[in-house]
Amino acid sequence: HGVSAAQVALAWLLGRPAVSSLVIGGRTEAQFKDNIAAASLVLTSDERARLDAVSRPAVLYPYWHQQFTAKDRFGPADLVLDRDAI
Template identity: 85%
Template sequence: IRDQDRLWQIVDVLVDIGKARGVSGAQVALAWLLGRPAVSSLVIGARSEAQLKDNIAAASLTLSFDERARLDAVSRPPVLYPYWHQQLTAKGRFGPADLVLDRSDI
């Protein structure tokens, strides 16, 4: 874990959304992952039948746009070099593929 404070900020948002929905933070995390564009499946592991049932229930949980936006904002990783440098020095020359990494709104 590189940034423990950031980790707990993510957990806090997961738990807040879960409390508001009456579900576990784990369900929220799994539902968020299932809704990510590049994710086609998840591997889950459980120590108990209750935990397995809780995890499986995430498949039927649909997060709102605002909930997804909150999770995206708090979990978005920082832009690493050379990408942050390119944003400062070559942004005007970015093509469509480069703009995927554009995080200037952060």
């Protein structure tokens, strides 16, 4: 896109389902302008998926264990923690 990494990160965060606002900051006016420009950056669904994949945290125990032993008994609430289903 020819923009800064900060713009990409902020645009990605703005498109996350649970994010309704962001707090930005900077030391200079140029940094603030760069951050604000992220609001007009549109990422494709493929770009979003790639960013989601590389930023996904590892599943903690006991959830990784449940993925292998109780997958057939998962309910809707459990599927939130099932990273393969996302």
